[in-house]
Amino acid sequence: MSSVDRQLDDLKAEITSEIPDDITVSDVKYEGPELVVYTRDPKKFAQQGDLIRQLASKLRKRITVRPDPDVLSHPDEAREQIMAVIPEDAGVTDLDFHADTGEVVIEAQKPGMVIGRHGSTLREITQEVGWTPEVVRTPPIESSTVSNVRSFLKQERDERRDILEKVGRQIHREEMQDDEWVRITTLGCCREVGRASFILSTPETRILIDCGDKPGAEGEVPYLQVPEALGSGANSLDAVVLTHAHLDHSALIPLLFKYGYDGPIYCTEPTRDLMGLLTLDYLDVAAKEGRAPPYESEQVREAIKHTIPLEYGDVTDIAPDVKLTFHNAGHILGSAVSHFHIGDGLYNVAFSGDIHYSDTRLFNGAVNDFPRVETLVLESTYGGRNDYQTDQEDSERKLKEVINTAHDRGGKVLIPAFAVGRSQELMLVLEEAMREGDIPEMPVHLDGMMWEATAIHTTYPEYLRDELRDRIFHDDENPFLADQFNHIDGGEEERQEVADGGPCIILSTSGMVTGGPIMSWLRHLGSEEDSTLTFVGYQAQGTLGRRIQNGWDEIPVSRDGGRGNTMKMKMHVETVDGFSGHADRQGLENFVRTMNPRPEKVLCVHGDESSVQDLSSSLYHDFNMRTFAPKNLETFRFK
Template sequence: MSTNDTTDPIEAVRAKLEDEIPDDLVVSRVAYEGPELVIYTETPREFAERDGLIRRLASTLRKRITVRPASGTQLNPAEAKPKILDLIPEEAGITNLQFYPATGEVLIEAEKPGLVIGRRASTLREITQEVGWTPDVLRTPPMESSTVDNVRNFLMQERDDRRDFLERVGQRIHREQTGETDWVRVTTLGCCREVGRASFVLSTPETRVLIDCGDKPGAEGEVPYLQVPEANPIADLDAVVLTHAHLDHSALLPLLFKYGYDGPVYTTEPTRDLMGLLQLDYLDVAAKEGRTPPYESEMVREELKHTITLDYGDVTDIAPDIKLTFHNAGHILGSAVAHFHIGDGFHNVVFSGDIHYDDTRLFNGASNDFPRVESLVMESTYGRRDDYQTDQADSERKLIELIQETYDRDGKVVIPAFAVGRSQELMLVLEEAMREGKLPTMPIYLDGMIREATAIHTAYPEFLRDGLRDRILHEDQNPFLAEQFQQVDGGQEMREEVAGGEPCIILSTSGMVTGGPIMSWLELLGSDEENQLIFVGYQAQGTLGRRIQSGRREIPFSDRGGRSEQLTLRFDVESVSGFSGHADRNGLENFVGTMNPRPEEIICVHGDEASTDQLSSGLYQKYDVRTYAPRNLETFRFD
């Protein structure tokens, strides 16, 4: 980030504040920390007593506001801890309580954070009134997650550095705008007429924002065009926005920090955790396959340190002329549709990321309720005229029938699955089928990162579908904890035991058969005709999964000695549509058709050439809007 811009005079904000607040409230310091305005006060208890004051100030100043105690105004931690515990109901299940004097915050981690917060945040106000500390409340994951623990611990250790970083970002966001916003440009750096390496630059006269930075599945070395002038200098980008954690959107984001970027990464909280998990695994797989990773794990830590998380619906300043709002995309945990409001009502651009329009077992369907949108950059994965997925109920019936047939012949079912999204959807289907007697109860083995990704899902139930969230939060019926789910944690030896044992189901990464533990299952189970391979997710062109799905049965294989050989697959291979995290052609059309108002132009991306062309043509004919199916490195100007 460039640092030689003039900054917004904070004193003017402070003067406005002092005009608005009662005389008995003392403001000792005011600072921007990222998009938030932080008020440090020597009278934190009195601030807490004024119910509604902060909401009124936020509305008047049109800023997100946090109040923190000035140093020395709180009780010391030894006195404060028992008072806090007295105020919080025991059934909240507090698992961690830590004090951070530098920021005046107390971290409270609990199994039921709602009981810590209280009705309309009443308990939080009581805590501040009693002890002077500002509570920061986190949920304890119902399933232990090393990723969630590691990310939280790392960010706690970096709290002081992060505050310096956030102040620097805040100054840059709230600097004086140098001129009028009279144009907007979007440049495509990847994922046009292809699936993968998603990346775009959104530019105004004042600001440059990078949206996503992914790899291309099955195509090593094909990366976004980060070297072009529109993206450079990378160090001077104002912000990076990540729509979701899948590697075709997130894999190469840490590379930006290797190239000197030192600014914010905006995403949702679950996406932050999942991207760290998937990126570290990406490096691990590259090392195991003898490839040189594009960056070191230290860059992943830098990325995490620079992440600013936003909730769905929060309107957030990310530059003097741009406000960002995330909306649920229905694709995977934490996935977001990114809405950019540019200038003072000048132009609105929406990047769909990957979307699923209808509700699934796991998520509510994608939101398309925007106050305004003139331009839509939209995924087209299933954009062909005949890309209609089977109804989900029919898909579930077919899957259950295939598993039953395999069980009856004493075989085993292996399902290549993405660790994030499809695996959890399948787990819900299989758990219910066994609980209701539609399938015999049998072990369901989770191989690769699936169990860890599932644990992250349980840490953020508020991002799950309404009914599922209620089951986990209020009914103590967490389907992901069913006893038939077993982690493959014994490596190849355990896989060999499973392969030689009783009928079972195996969910294994990678979802497109591009490496990872699925290769061992092909070797162990592929030669027996009684077994079955079932594809439930999209198989991109160029991947081994696509070749097997298309009928290839002789596949290249490297044994554990590193020797290359051919492996002959003799088991049944089936595909069941309807489980994809992407909207089908119907869903894509409905996403646009139910928007009110509709966009003036739609840029169709993230699909092969036929998908982008056919969706572009179909949307033009059906809704009479301008549509494009661009190539990589095209720039669109809106004014």
């Protein structure tokens, strides 16, 4: 018998001794980080309101209780009883019964009403029918991504359960090493922006944090081939943690499965869906531009199948000696500061991912309240000594001025933006500005994946700023559904119609002008002297966006991604700071200043060379802490 099987037998015995005599436990299994308890008495379990919470606290494990399949009521009978328990206002749109696990997935417009106060309605459902309810939100804006991910996971349910059982056994295996140390190896994004990737290792465990590409630099990928990473095989990794879905952090996650990785990916639920959306688009853009994609769509599906979603604040075992907790990073939907608690109080490391420290229209600001952090790995995109962004109100005022000026000239405003994050922030600004009369009413065209990304935002309102969430679901005033927003879905023909029409605003991917629909808009509008190209986000070195920002007016406009065809840019070019999803220099310093206790060491990463060095030097002088501006392929040992 393996050590895990012995552990499960012991847990079953301990649970049996803790629960009332009239409740039976038929089986106990690990599924990913959770302990799943099967019982023939699910209704009695549900009647004991605090029993599961008490067990979880005593055993220090996340516990799910499921009924044995042979004690379940028939789905038709259960459906009727469930609908009688759930308030009609909840807007239930689907019930999906899974007899193999005894779960019923309830899709509703208002999940909170299905859950009830402190889970009271869920408990009542189990008391009535025995089935274990799981609740998901019906997207207010139809999302093909959310729908496809949900159907795919349903279709792969059996295999996914096998994956989770295998992961669970790995997490709870017996520790084999007596040594104690912690190392971080930098595989990318050091003294550069893009290809974020790190290895966090202990004698027992090896974890990859992020695996992205580098915007505007084809072929520059993380140093995955080194022995610390995949040099000894992809399955030497115990886990992958994804901080957020932007491609400079997520683009090459599916590549790991091409190399043979078969383990878990930990991220938030919206990050999982957005990763699917963005990586499939990444393949599509590569094909259109005649580049060989680094992996196939099958590997994207494998990545989704192996994802274990975690919520902010949940402390989760991901290895025998590592606990992971996600906290809101304020950057994009589902972005997470990732806190690793290593060993039995041995060491704590936090990876900021990308952060925005203050509140925005979309998100609450990044969380930096941790019980302990000895080392912080901190993004430094705007870490330079002069990287102070404009106040949000001033930024919005300037954007309105740019729009009004272009409108008065009879021109259009073209804004390159990331599909995820800044586009939705801009939609909120534009909707309010038109509603309040600060800019004239005019069409706002969304091109690329923006509409789909917006639909995903409305599926996960619990990740949005409190006031926005309330607007969407409590006041029936969803700002993303304003009449002026138009989804460009007619391709070149529709773009030509917009270009031939009157004043309007166009939001288009890609945000750094490295390909995608923005290139088509430049062909249509680049020679218009009345129109304005407006940058609202970071333009990395080497991208066409940075070159135009620096004054280039002869730009490549080839339709097939080849070289040779150029066009003279006559559009006005403006930059409006303050809309970035990244904290500026002040925000980064404040993030560190207000940590209590402050970290002993900070690694400044994900910034141009001068930015990381400036921030590293400043934190050292201001807070008397050890700071580093590492290069790629450096390894730091702690403890």
